[in-house]
Amino acid sequence: MGAVLIWAQAQKGARSPPRGCLGSRGDRALRASERDAGQCTYVDGHGRRCSARTLLEYHHIEPYALGGPSTFENVCLRCATHNQLEAEEQFGASFMAQKRLFA
């Protein structure tokens, strides 16, 4: 839902988009992976960027569930933990827990 959408591959996957990623717009996904240097783009309150380079997902800055497009400009890499964190902040922890039960 929203921010949580597509599993990316580990390190080597950051250089080639996951199959089926962003529909037929894999080139945009590849550009986003390259732009983000194959690393989670989450930055904490102290300005430190997350160092995760595995189990990355494409995060929709404007949530997909709220109409956000799957465009180069609207997606960035997030590790599963930070993608989930942002989804919970956006939609609520209980809502996301329910979604995981039925996923």
Ligand SMILES: [Zn+2]
């Ligand atoms: Zn992260």
